[in-house]
Amino acid sequence: MQNQKTKNFTSEFEKEVFEGLTAYPKHLSSKYFYDEIGDKLFQDIMAMPEYYLTDCEFNILGANKSEISALxxxxxxxxxxxxxxxxDGKKTKILLNHLVENKTVFDYRPIDISQNALDQLEASLKAEIPNLEVNxxxxxxxxxxxDINQANGRKKIILFLxxxxxxxxxxxxxxxxxxxRDSxxxxxxxxxxxxxxxxxxxxLDAYNDQTGITAAFNKNILRRINRELDGNFDLDKFIHWEVYDPETGTAKSFLVATAPVxxxxxxLGLEIRLNQWETIHTEISQKYDDAVVEWLADKSGLSIVSQFTDAQQHYKNYVFKK
Ligand SMILES: C[S@@+](CC[C@H](N)C(=O)[O-])C[C@H]1O[C@@H](n2cnc3c(N)ncnc32)[C@H](O)[C@@H]1O
Incomplete structure (x- = not known):
């Protein structure tokens, strides 16, 4: 095994995979779930009844699109x-349609790590909202x-859904x-x-469906390492495991080795060994309440202008300004 300091990584992906798999405990970043297969699996997740987040936000945007657009x-x-x-911009399209229908002067600048997601989004917007300028x-x-900081002198609205x-x-x-805030x-x-x-x-149910879609999504990171970095992870030797700590509000996803691997x-010129029941931590999905969001805003010099929620208060959208 080579020493990390002697390595010349050709991408951030290579570097982070090397660092994560040689650390203890092992970890990989969830931003690497998203390639063509991962993007599709995430769309399947959004369509699952257990994944309430999408429906909640969809309903919040639908019910409040006039007020949000007015802001x-x-x-x-x-x-x-x-x-x-x-x-895939599924929820954003509610706002985009409303803004275009009201002849608002704006351009839409979707940002994503996945080029595949951006290509599909651009194509679907061209077909569905042809008058929209997309960059x-x-x-x-x-x-x-x-890029946001150095954008044209226009006013900026930043969505993070x-x-x-x-x-x-x-x-x-x-x-x-x-x-x-600085941007x-x-x-x-x-x-x-x-x-x-x-x-x-x-x-827990939202990240642990019985049909196994979330498990396939979680394992996609190993499939990606196999394909893009010439790895040989045996996906069948791992299970998806989700935990949620109600005290901290943190849900965590793991891949757990069910046998020595x-x-x-x-x-990467890398050989690793996982003991039976050793873990690779892949994602956190933090849950919030008003106090934590106010604390985050306070720590980062932002103030809350407004907030929107669903009937059960399962999900909230907050508007911040500098
Ligand atoms: C959980 S999905 C949510 C997509 C959309 N915002 C929604 O609400 O339906 C996360 C999206 O963010 C992208 N993504 C994840 N981590 C990222 C990162 N660090 N930088 C840029 N894009 C990222 C993924 O490719 C994926 O399209």
Whole structure:
């Protein structure tokens, strides 16, 4: 096995996979779930009855689209609508349609790490909302904040839906929100979804469906390492495992080895061994309440302008300004 310091990684993916699989305990970043297969699996997850997040946010946007759009165009100036981790834009299209129907002057700038997701989104928008100006940006949240910062002189509205913020630990979220605050100006707005704390079983079920879609999604990261980095993970030797801690509001996904596993990853010159029951931590899905969101806003110099929720208060969208 080579020493990490002697390695020349050709991508962030290679570097992070190397670091994560040589760490103890092992971990991989959930942002690498999303390739062509992962994007499709996530769409299947959104369609599952257990994955309440999508329906909640869909209903919130549907019920409040006039009020939300009015907030975006309060000062009647053209704006750029950025969206971090846009995915298939299913929910965003509610707002996009409403804004276009009302002849609002804006362009839409979806940002995603997955080029496949952006290509599909652009094609579907062309067909469904042909009058919309779409300018996609491929990259990670952190990388693309610079693009947001340096964008045309227009007012900026930043969408961050799907409780994507929940994939960041509080410390990373504060760091990210601080950077986001530095990328916007007075008068710009941030519109963000936060999944709320609720019955722990409801949360566990959302990430642990009986049909195995979430398990396939979680394992896709290993499939990706096999394909892109010449690895030989035996996917059948791993199970998907979800835990939720109601005290911290943190749901965590793991891949657990059910037998001793030896893996070679040719492109990284790496050989690893997992003991039976050893874990690879792959995702966090943080759940929130008002106090935590207020704390995050406070730590990052943002203030809450408004909030929207569903009948059961399972999910909330907050509007922030600098
Ligand atoms: C959970 S999906 C949510 C998609 C959409 N926002 C929604 O609510 O339906 C997360 C999306 O963000 C993208 N993504 C995940 N981590 C990312 C990162 N660090 N930087 C940029 N995009 C990321 C994924 O490719 C995926 O399309």
């Amino acid at each position: 975006f165009q309060a000062d009647n100036v053209p704006f750029s609508l950025f969206e971090l981790g846009a995915g 996609p940006i491929q990259g990670t949240y952190f990388e693309t904040l610079r 799907g409780s994507n913020i929940g994939n960041l630990l509080h410390e990373q979220a504060v760091d990210f929100l601080n950077n986001l 916007i100006n007075e008068g710009d707005l941030v519109f963000m979804g936060f999944d709320q704390k609720k019955h722990p079983q409801t949360i 030896s893996v070679t990853i040719e492109r």
